[in-house]
Amino acid sequence: MxxxxxxxxxxxxxxxxxxxxxxxxxxxxxxxxxxxxxxxxxxxxxxxxxxxxxxxxxxxxxxxxxxxxxxxxxxxxxxxxxxxxxxxxxxxxxxxxxxxxxxxxxxxxxxxxxxxxxxxxxxxxxxxxxxxxxxxxxxxxxxxxxxxxxxxxxxxxxxxxxxxxxxESAPAPTLSPRETAAVTHIAKGLSRAQAAAEMGISEHTLRVYIEAARHKLGALNTTHAVARALSNGLIIV
Amino acid sequence: MxxxxxxxxxxxxxxxxxxxxxxxxxxxxxxxxxxxxxxxxxxxxxxxxxxxxxxxxxxxxxxxxxxxxxxxxxxxxxxxxxxxxxxxxxxxxxxxxxxxxxxxxxxxxxxxxxxxxxxxxxxxxxxxxxxxxxxxxxxxxxxxxxxxxxxxxxxxxxxxxxxxxxxESAPAPTLSPRETAAVTHIAKGLSRAQAAAEMGISEHTLRVYIEAARHKLGALNTTHAVARALSNGLIIV
DNA sequence: TCGCCCCTCGCTATTTCTGGGGAGGGTGAA
DNA sequence: TTCACCCTCCCCAGAAATAGCGAGGGGCGA
CATH class of the missing domain: 3.30.450.80 (Transcription factor LuxR-like, autoinducer-binding domain)
Structure with a gap:
C-alpha cells in the first residue's frame, strides 16, 4: 500500500x-x-x-x-x-x-x-x-x-x-417475532386469511399483528408497512 | 497479501x-x-x-x-x-x-x-x-x-x-417510468386516489399501471408487487 | 407498414382491507 | 410484584382494492 x-x-x-x-x-x-x-x-x-x-x-x-x-x-x-x-x-x-x-x-x-x-x-x-x-x-x-x-x-x-x-436519527423500530412473520407473509403476497392459516391463527389475530407493525413503523397502510419493513431490513422476503 | x-x-x-x-x-x-x-x-x-x-x-x-x-x-x-x-x-x-x-x-x-x-x-x-x-x-x-x-x-x-x-433466462422485469412512479407512490403509503392525484392522472389509469407492474413482477397483489419492486431495486422509497 | 409497448380513460360487482372498539392470559425485566 | 409487552380472540361499518370487460392515440423498431 x-x-x-x-x-x-x-x-x-x-x-x-x-x-x-x-x-x-x-x-x-x-x-x-x-x-x-x-x-x-x-x-x-x-x-x-x-x-x-x-x-x-x-x-x-x-x-x-x-x-x-x-x-x-x-x-x-x-x-x-x-x-x-x-x-x-x-x-x-x-x-x-x-x-x-x-x-x-x-x-x-x-x-x-x-x-x-x-x-x-x-x-x-x-x-x-x-x-x-x-x-x-x-x-x-x-x-x-x-x-x-x-x-x-x-x-x-x-x-x-x-x-x-x-x-436521520430514526430510532429503528423492532417487530415482535409474530409481527415479523405476519408482515413477511403479507409481503409474500398472501391475503390476510392465507397468512393467518399459514401461521395457524385466526385472521383477527393476524390483523392485530399487522396493525401493531403498522403503528410501530409509522406506516399509513399495510403496503406502506411492508415497504418500510423491507427498507429497514426487518423482514426478508 | x-x-x-x-x-x-x-x-x-x-x-x-x-x-x-x-x-x-x-x-x-x-x-x-x-x-x-x-x-x-x-x-x-x-x-x-x-x-x-x-x-x-x-x-x-x-x-x-x-x-x-x-x-x-x-x-x-x-x-x-x-x-x-x-x-x-x-x-x-x-x-x-x-x-x-x-x-x-x-x-x-x-x-x-x-x-x-x-x-x-x-x-x-x-x-x-x-x-x-x-x-x-x-x-x-x-x-x-x-x-x-x-x-x-x-x-x-x-x-x-x-x-x-x-x-438468467428470466429477463429481469423492467417497469416503465409511469409504472415505476405509480408503484413508488403506493409504496410510500398513498392510496390509489392519492397516488393518481399526485401523478395528475385518473385513478383508473393509475390502476392500469399497478396492474401492469403486478403482472410484470409476477406478483399476487399490490403489496406483493411493491415488495418485489423493492427487493429488486426497481423502486426506492 | 406492422406489431409491440406505453399512456390515457371508462364501467361494474365482488372481495378484501381498514380503523375503531373490546377481552383475557403469558412472560420477562425492573 | 408490577408493568410493559406479547399472543390470542371477537364485532362492525365504511373504505379500498381486485378482476374482468372495454376504448383510443402515440412512439419506436423490424
Whole structure:
C-alpha cells in the first residue's frame, strides 16, 4: 500500500462534513498524482451529495445541463457491480459525445476509473479517479492501485453512510417475532386469511399483528408497512 | 497479501458452477487456516445460492428450521454496509440464542466475520469466515486480513454476478417510468386516489399501471408487487 | 407498414382491507 | 410484584382494492 494512504484512510473516518470530505479527495489526488478524485453518492432518501476536485465551473455546468441523465459513467456504473474503466463504456451516442467534449473542455482528464458501491436501502455511490494520460500508462496505474482504490472507496462510503445515519436519527423500530412473520407473509403476497392459516391463527389475530407493525413503523397502510419493513431490513422476503 | 491468495483470486474468475465455487471456499479455508469459509448470495430474481464448507447436516438443518429468518448474521448484515464481527451482533433474543446453540453443535466456530455485498437489482451476498478461537486471537486475525477479505469477497461476487447474468433466462422485469412512479407512490403509503392525484392522472389509469407492474413482477397483489419492486431495486422509497 | 409497448380513460360487482372498539392470559425485566 | 409487552380472540361499518370487460392515440423498431 502506498505511503501515506493508511493515514488518509484513518482520517476519512474522522470526516464530519462535506468540506472535510472534499479535502480528503484533494489529499488523495495529490497522493496519487492524479488530475481528479471524486466521491459522489445518493442516500436512501434520494438526496445527492458530492465531494471532489472538479472545478466548480464544471460541477455547475454538469448540474445545469442535467448531465446526470446522459453521463455514460453514471449509466454504466448503475448497471454493474465491478469497477469500470471509462474506455470500456459506451460513448457512441450523440449525447455522450457532446458530454465528453464539454467535460474535456472543463479540465476533466481523458482517462477515468469509477467504482460503484451500493449500500442498504438503495444507497448508491460512485468513487472516481481521473487523469490525463495515455491508455498504456493509465492501465498500468489501474493495475497497480486497483485494490487500494476499492479499499479507499469503501472507506469513503462507510463514512458517508455513518454521517447519513447520524442525521436521520430514526430510532429503528423492532417487530415482535409474530409481527415479523405476519408482515413477511403479507409481503409474500398472501391475503390476510392465507397468512393467518399459514401461521395457524385466526385472521383477527393476524390483523392485530399487522396493525401493531403498522403503528410501530409509522406506516399509513399495510403496503406502506411492508415497504418500510423491507427498507429497514426487518423482514426478508 | 498472503502467499497463494493471488493465484486463488485468479482461479475464482474461472469458476463455472457451484461445485467449483465450493472448492474455492475450501482452498481459501485451508489457506487461511480457518474452520469455515462461506459465500452465499441472493440474485436479482430472489433465488438463493450458497457455496461453503459447512457440513451438509448443518446446511440442511438451517434450511429445514428456516434459520434464515432468525439468523442475527443475516439480519445484521442486511441492515448495514460494512463488514461485521459476529460478536458485535445482537444475540439477545431467545431465537438467536437457540440458533447459536444449534450452530455450535453442528461444527460452526464461535468466531465469525461477515462481509455484506450489494450488487445491481437488489442482488445481495454474504461472505463469511468462521473459526473457533479466543476473542483476542480473532481480532488480531481480522485486523491482519480484513482488507484481503474485502478483495476476496468482491472477487467471489464478481464471478457470481457473471454466472447469474449468463444463466438468467428470466429477463429481469423492467417497469416503465409511469409504472415505476405509480408503484413508488403506493409504496410510500398513498392510496390509489392519492397516488393518481399526485401523478395528475385518473385513478383508473393509475390502476392500469399497478396492474401492469403486478403482472410484470409476477406478483399476487399490490403489496406483493411493491415488495418485489423493492427487493429488486426497481423502486426506492 | 406492422406489431409491440406505453399512456390515457371508462364501467361494474365482488372481495378484501381498514380503523375503531373490546377481552383475557403469558412472560420477562425492573 | 408490577408493568410493559406479547399472543390470542371477537364485532362492525365504511373504505379500498381486485378482476374482468372495454376504448383510443402515440412512439419506436423490424
Amino acid at each position: 502506498k505511503a501515506g494512504l493508511q493515514e488518509l484512510l484513518e482520517d476519512i473516518q474522522r470526516v464530519e462534513n462535506l468540506e472535510t470530505f472534499q479535502s480528503a479527495t484533494e489529499r488523495l489526488r495529490d497522493l496519487l498524482g492524479l488530475s481528479h478524485v471524486v466521491y459522489h453518492w445518493v442516500n436512501s432518501v434520494g438526496e445527492r451529495f458530492g465531494a471532489g476536485t472538479y472545478s466548480s465551473e464544471w460541477v455547475d455546468r454538469y448540474l445545469e445541463k442535467d448531465y446526470l441523465r446522459m453521463d455514460p459513467v453514471i449509466f454504466g456504473c448503475f448497471q454493474r457491480f465491478t469497477p469500470v474503466n471509462w474506455k470500456q463504456l459506451d460513448w457512441s451516442s450523440k449525447a455522450a459525445k457532446a458530454f465528453l467534449h464539454d467535460a474535456l473542455a472543463h479540465g476533466v482528464g481523458n482517462q477515468g476509473y469509477s467504482i460503484p458501491i451500493r449500500g442498504p436501502n438503495g444507497q448508491f455511490a460512485l468513487f472516481t479517479i481521473n487523469d490525463t494520460s495515455s491508455d498504456e500508462a493509465w492501465e498500468t496505474l489501474i493495475a497497480e492501485t486497483e485494490r487500494d482504490l476499492v479499499i479507499i472507496a469503501h472507506e469513503f462510503n462507510k463514512r458517508a453512510l455513518a454521517l447519513d445515519a447520524r442525521e | 498472503k502467499a497463494g491468495l493471488q493465484e486463488l483470486l485468479e482461479d475464482i474468475q474461472r469458476v463455472e458452477n457451484l461445485e467449483t465455487f465450493q472448492s474455492a471456499t475450501e482452498r481459501l479455508r485451508d489457506l487461511l487456516g480457518l474452520s469455515h469459509v462461506v459465500y452465499h448470495w441472493v440474485n436479482s430474481v430472489g433465488e438463493r445460492f450458497g457455496a461453503g464448507t459447512y457440513s451438509s447436516e448443518w446446511v440442511d438443518r438451517y434450511l429445514e428450521k428456516d434459520y434464515l429468518r432468525m439468523d442475527p448474521v443475516i439480519f445484521g448484515c442486511f441492515q448495514r454496509f460494512t463488514p461485521v464481527n459476529w460478536k458485535q451482533l445482537d444475540w439477545s433474543s431467545k431465537a438467536a440464542k437457540a440458533f447459536l446453540h444449534d450452530a455450535l453443535a453442528h461444527g460452526v466456530g464461535n468466531q465469525g466475520y461477515s462481509i455484506p455485498i450489494r450488487g445491481p437489482n437488489g442482488q445481495f451476498a454474504l461472505f463469511t469466515i468462521n473459526d473457533t478461537s479466543s476473542d483476542e486471537a480473532w481480532e488480531t486475525l481480522i485486523a491482519e486480513t480484513e482488507r484481503d477479505l474485502v478483495i476476496i469477497a468482491h472477487e467471489f461476487n464478481k464471478r457470481a454476478l457473471a454466472l447469474d447474468a449468463r444463466e
